[in-house]
Amino acid sequence: TVSSNSVYSQTNSAPRHGGHVRAASTTGSLSDTLDPARQSMATDYMRGNMFYDGLVTLDETLTARPALAESLESTDFRTWHIRLRSGVYFHDGAPLTSADVVYSILRHKDPTVGSQVHYQAMAMRTIRADGPLGVIIELDTANITFPSVLGLTNFAIIREGTTQFDKANGTGPFTCAAFQPGVRSLALRNANFWNPGGVWVDSLELISISDDMARHNALLSGDVDIIAAVDPRLVALVRKRGLAVMESPTGTYTNLAIRQDVGPGRNADFIRAMKLLFNREQMRDSIYLGYCRMGNDQPLPPEHRDFNTHLPQTRYDPEQAKFLLSRSGYLNQSLPPLICSPAANGSVEMAVLLQNDARRIGLQLDVRRMPADGYWSQSWMRFPMGFGNVNPRASADMTFALSFASTAPWNESHWRNAQFDQLLVLSRSEPDEAKRRALYDDMQTLIHTDAGIAIPTFITSLDGYHPRIRGLRPRQGGQLMGYNFARSIWVDETDTAGGQP
Amino acid sequence: MSLLHPTAPPPLISVQNLSLTGRRGRGPETPIVTNVSFNVAEGEMLALIGESGSGKTSIALALTGYARQGCRISGGTLRVAGHDVLHMNARELHAFRGMTIAYIAQNAGAAFNPALPLMEQVIEPALVHHIMPRKEAVEQAIALFELMALPSPHTIGARYPHECSGGQLQRIMAAMALITEPEVVIFDEPTTALDVTTQIEVLEAFRLAMRQCGFTGVYVTHDLAIVAQMADRAVVLKNGTVQEEGSTGQILTAPTQAYTQALVAASEPHTRNHDPVPASAPLLDVRDILVGYGGITPEGRPVHTILNQVSLPVLAGETMGIIGESGCGKSTLIRAIAGIQPWSAGSMMFEGQPLAADINLRSPQQRQHLQLVAQNADLVLNPAMTVQATLRRVLTFYGEDASDNAIRHILDMVRLPAALASRLPTQLSGGQKQRVNLARALAARPRLVLCDEITAALDTVVAAAILDLMMELKRELSLSWLFVTHNLHALRSVCDHVAVLYAGHCVEFSTITALQTAPHHPYARKLEASVPEMRPDWLDGVIRQHGSKQDKAGPPPANGCCYMPRCPMAIAACTHTPPPVWQAPSNAFIACHRTAQELS
Amino acid sequence: MMLSRPLHRLLPLRQTPVLLALFWLLLAVTGPLIAPCPPGEVVSSTVFAPISSTHLLGTDYLGRDVLTRLLFGTSSTVLLCAVATVLACGAGTFLGIMAALKQGLTDTLLSRFMDGVISIPSLLSGLVAVATFGSSVPVLVLAMACIYMPGSYRTSRMLALSIVRKDFILSARMRGEKTGYLVLREILPNMTGPVLADVGLRFIYAVRLLSNLSFLGVGLQPPQTDLGSLTRENLLGLVYGAPAVIAPALTIAILTVGLNLALDGKGQRQ
């Protein structure tokens, strides 16, 4: 269903400097922050990417590419030697040194900072400077995919000693001219940016409009040039009005997690039956109107380079589900409620469809919709059956390590599988690409068959923009070029069509 | 204005076949007035007489081209001073009203805007019709205030409506009507709510104004004695139709229609109370009661004393009358007895038991045996409850039989048809409401009924019927009544004993027979003289006798006789010594410094 | 008249507001029974489908039958909001009249308390109630009732203040009537008009609050739904003029406006 991207991004003319762009993302609140450690929302990531750089950056296929780091090297995949780019300056004029990097990464280990990547940082045993432009990071265990970890937006590099974040002081392509949490941020092009081909527009205003209709209206009326998350239902309309929609196949998924340590999830038949009860085609067509890819109950999307192509697709099979349910004895039992929330994109709709399909085979499911705020801390992973929503991770390894390893903090189904854990350890020090892929295939198979996770679809991210905005390309990392659109876009002032295709 | 005919001048007001209809809420239209025709010649005063609800006010309003909310002028022609009232547009009507025709409303207290000073309202007609500049209008108003014998005419205009008495407001309203020198003035029962002494002052003021300004008038009233004083001709209305029309003399002395005859007959004073009351221990004994408003001074007296050392014994089976001018404290006394007005000194006994000042501390039996019938039946009946619901509640509350039959019986007692039982108060006439009110008191099977001016707002026929009823019930149920009024006729016809109140003091207490014979307290004499009579020359006589402008009284002396400032017979002692109470040969008790001979 | 009392008792049934309320109640009870499809069923692959013979009101944003959803939504909106409004206005009116009647300390304390409650934003109170006691229909109804009670209290207290001074209340008090009787039988019938108008307005607010709560995720649980949420979840359909958004909005309007007009009429007649 992934149709060709809009013609506008394909017109190939050379990027030009200049122009003011206004972009609207979805979420925005008081907790918007300029502190890279605490960024957790799409808007935060986009803003962070405007002002800060990481040591590495992830490209369209989530491959780590050097950024502030010129090179990352390791022989045992435990001790990593990082060489920093020289001639990089912070917005306040100070040069980038290894002390800044050490400070930036060590911060995440301090729990009072409230870092989103505290867990990942704890896996780094030591971080120390090695000369003014050298940094050595020693990990607890070997990890061949460690560079992708550093590609996480949260690991952006800040000036040593920064504790106040009312202004952003990074090395990024834009300087921060204004920042009002929950309202807007204004970025001006950084004239001293180290990468001359890395930024084009003069200024960029980022606002967040959480009301769906209002965000679309802002684009349609020309109040903003770019919006994130076009609703599938409005794609046709947006295109009809001469605006473009970019489709990015991302690994974002909304999943049902059935806990395997309590309740019906202890029964494998029950889990299997629930997976079979997902009418994936229908979910694809009615929730996402085709703007998604079918999921196969394992966390890697079809276009992922480590995707297991041999696994048979789970399909909607109510008869088999009914059989399994009656065999497990849960068909006529009262089940724990199905927890969902607007916080987990599409979960309420999925729950409703699942409930209806369950009703048809005589299974009574209670759907309990939770408020969006507090969902992740209060409901997620706390109930026997509940929906979650996972953004694409930087690598397959990270996905497995954070969400499926027995000790993983976000092991939603509380799945314990020794074989899987062993495969994970093996894969982390396997330098051979092909062998590692084989290990990954096995791990995906284990998740597909054993874990209490049903992943019906991978969501295609849709972003709308005015055709005079050029340079947008889909990336697997997330909406609006993996939240990093600010560096690529440029304004084609010659396009005066103003919405007329 | 109109062509003057050499022989018969055309009437200034000409009403032909006037019909008015009204509609309550979403109900059907019902006729209020049908086919009314009459003429008024220039300079003439026409009286509209009739029972309450017969459409007098509606006709009067129609003369100004106005119909109340929900009402409509449905037919006929109206010509007033050359204007075709029913065919004027809004602008012409505004110019017509207040300028050519002025209206003096029935209830002056409600007809003034409470938020504006009186002077503003009085000169308003002159200003909106651009008759004179503001300064001149104020001067004119002050002149009219003087004409109306208002106290301190130069400053009274700065007061707000609530700062003036009803009689004063009525006169100020007249000034407001006259300020534009209109050709026609309509008086809608201007003195009904006033006591007799004030009534004389107001009537006198009207007289003067009529002489000076020479307008044509329509005078609405149900008091025939006043008609005799004020009007040249009269129209009698009943149920919205004209019963009779003629000169005042003819209507009052030789009425041809049955209804008019009844009206005239009912206004003749006659005694209803025939049987003397056997002497017994008093049923209610009020002793030295002291009532006031406001806080309590350090000496333990209220700031504003209303009732001062009043004592009243009410015997079982008798009717005790209380008379006095407006504001003398009649209602306050009744309220104190009823237990809703605390008193600061004195005591009361009822049926041999002490009566607590607070109704909540009284025994249920005392509450049941002492019933109040208040002055304004409109306010005392719950507008949302039907007659039978009201009565049934009283019956069930006191544990009596509350069947339909019992209710019918009680309605029968007050001579109301049983069909009325399911009506709401708004669907009843004034007289009917007052009877329901009475019925409610009777439903409690009381021993003593307190009546606060229950006939004041009723026309003579209905009032007479209520008085008859009271006496009948007194005989049948051996009830006692405490009857408050300012109508001396009514008092004479029903009471056994009479107390005359003035400014919170009981100035005279006598039997009804003693009331017929001298001597009397000067105030009682004045009251007597103020009761209007049917003689056409009565008013002139009274004015001549008293001299005009009576309301010049200053405040009463702190320690002397309360009536001193107005007393024509005051002596030096009156200013500093409280008057002694002595018993006259007629057995009346009188509080005065003068002797019996001097007062005779 | 007196003899035909049983008939008389049936008389209120002929009044427009009662008839209207009965109609909506009937619809509320039978709606889910006559709905053409199950409420969660996806019946079409087109979302925001226009009116057609198979789907009388088209389909919603997931391709479900709008008529079905509308019948279910009307049912719960009418029932929940009616109960909440009746509770709120019942308690508020009673307390308001009582405060006016008793005056003094009772009045002051009650009024200040109600002022405090009223000034806490209603969404916050709703959130908290549901978060603390869990999301169930009784909790929702009670929360809505508590949120709207102070408003009703204020209105009825103001109305009652002028009535309690009237002489007929005095005469009932002189008889020694209890507070309950005074409030319910003597005072209340004299302010039915304005009180009913107030009830109508509060009903509108309740409908609105219910949809806002649903939007925040603390309202009715799927597949139950209410009219406000139906409008909101299909809002995107507005650009296509889809019946999915117009139908519930219209239903709200017809429901609340009709009821209010009828109640107004009732008030005017008094």
Place this chain on the structure above:
Amino acid sequence: MTARLGEAIALRVGASLVSLVFVVVAVFFITSALPGDVAEALLGQAATPDAIAALRHSLRLDQPVLLRFAGWAGGLLRGDFGTSLVSHQPVLSMVHDRLLHSLLLAGITTLFAVPAALLLGTLSAIFRNTVFDRTISLLTLCVVSVPEFLIATLAVLVFAVELHLLPALASISDIHSIGSFLAAFSMPVATLGCVIVGQMARMTRAVMVNVLSSSWVEMAMLKGISPAFIILRHVLPNVIAPLFNVIALSLSYLLGGVVIVESVFHYPGIASLMVDSVASRDIPLVQTCAIIFCAAYLLLTTLADIVALCSSQERTRA
């Protein structure tokens, strides 16, 4: 007499302060009772038990509720509203701009809505039970009953998306001229107006009908005074107090009740700040917003009551 009035006003104001204290205490414990706290909200999906515990400790959330309340209330008495737990900025400075924006929006709306409502209400009271009255009544009811997000969205669709007359967003930062000011505010003000005018007009009508049927209005008409003059000169002084009450009730809604309008038009007001702060469990901020709403409400109603006291005082002056 004025001393008595002063006493009554002082009593009324004191009573309002009591309500305010009640609300402050209630809101604190209400928000504390909400499941989750700011630490969990901050960490979101990334929360691990030890990270939460450490963050909680650093924000002093592990202290007992009463202690925290005492600390916060103590600061309040010293005029310190505290620091936001989320942004670590003084709450007052965070609220300041948002409050000004909200007041601006509320002010402009008041400027248009109150006269419109009074006019509509008065006209339908004058022409009561006519076709005009019924039409106004129907219209106001419709406007009140249609959810405001629908009205706002429809307005945006028509005026911004289709006609390109007005901007879809009311962004404060884009306002540079009178023209852009008018353009930015017209739709939010109109939407808010729809919500409050309907109700205000209905209540105004009720108040007016009451006064217009009094006999002194009838008398004024019989004096030949034109209806407009009667309304202005005679009726207005008598309805000031109840009308003020009507207006106060509606205006208090303009601060706290406009979340939807703020979010549809992306207008940075205080209502959305409050909702946000509840979502992130930023208790000092929630508290401050609640105090502001409550104070605004109490201020308005107390003012209304004082107006009523004064005007009734005028009438009972003897």
